[in-house]
Amino acid sequence: MERNTLQKQIVKNALKSMHNHPTATEVYNYIHKDYPSISKATVFRILNNCCTNGEFMKVDVNDKEAHYELKNPPHYHMHCRICNKIFDAPIPFDDSLIKKGFENSDFFVEGHSIEFYGVCKECQKKKEINNE
Numbered sequence: 001m002e003r004n005t006l007q008k009q010i011v012k013n014a015l016k017s018m019h020n021h022p023t024a025t026e027v028y029n030y031i032h033k034d035y036p037s038i039s040k041a042t043v044f045r046i047l048n049n050c051c052t053n054g055e056f057m058k059v060d061v062n063d064k065e066a067h068y069e070l071k072n073p074p075h076y077h078m079h080c081r082i083c084n085k086i087f088d089a090p091i092p093f094d095d096s097l098i099k100k101g102f103e104n105s106d107f108f109v110e111g112h113s114i115e116f117y118g119v120c121k122e123c124q125k126k127k128e129i130n131n132e
Helices: 006-018 024-032 040-052 096-102 121-131
Strands: 056-059 067-070 077-080 086-088 115-118
Touching (some): 006 024, 006 040, 024 040, 040 056
Parallel strands (some): 077 115
Antiparallel strands (some): 056 067
């Protein structure tokens, strides 16, 4: 069992406070303001360890860096192509179609990921402002 260190608690609290599926770099930058002694490597290690043991989820999107969130019920994500932010999709998670589609297959599906991409409300507003 992994210890619940002060550094791990700081990373966990940061992830809870950020609410925006941050990258490891964003979590580090958020923490570093108040805790300059925590290294970037420590933040990355804690995030990865917590994903491995199921406390956090890694959200892989078509991006250079993985995003993280606290373990939630299964859900889909939306990815803004302009600001690169990740949002929870407002549609219910339903894997029944996936299961049904593979029930006569020789392939065992362990999970799936659906990512919707487009432009978030904030970037749409900025674009309208820039086009005037």
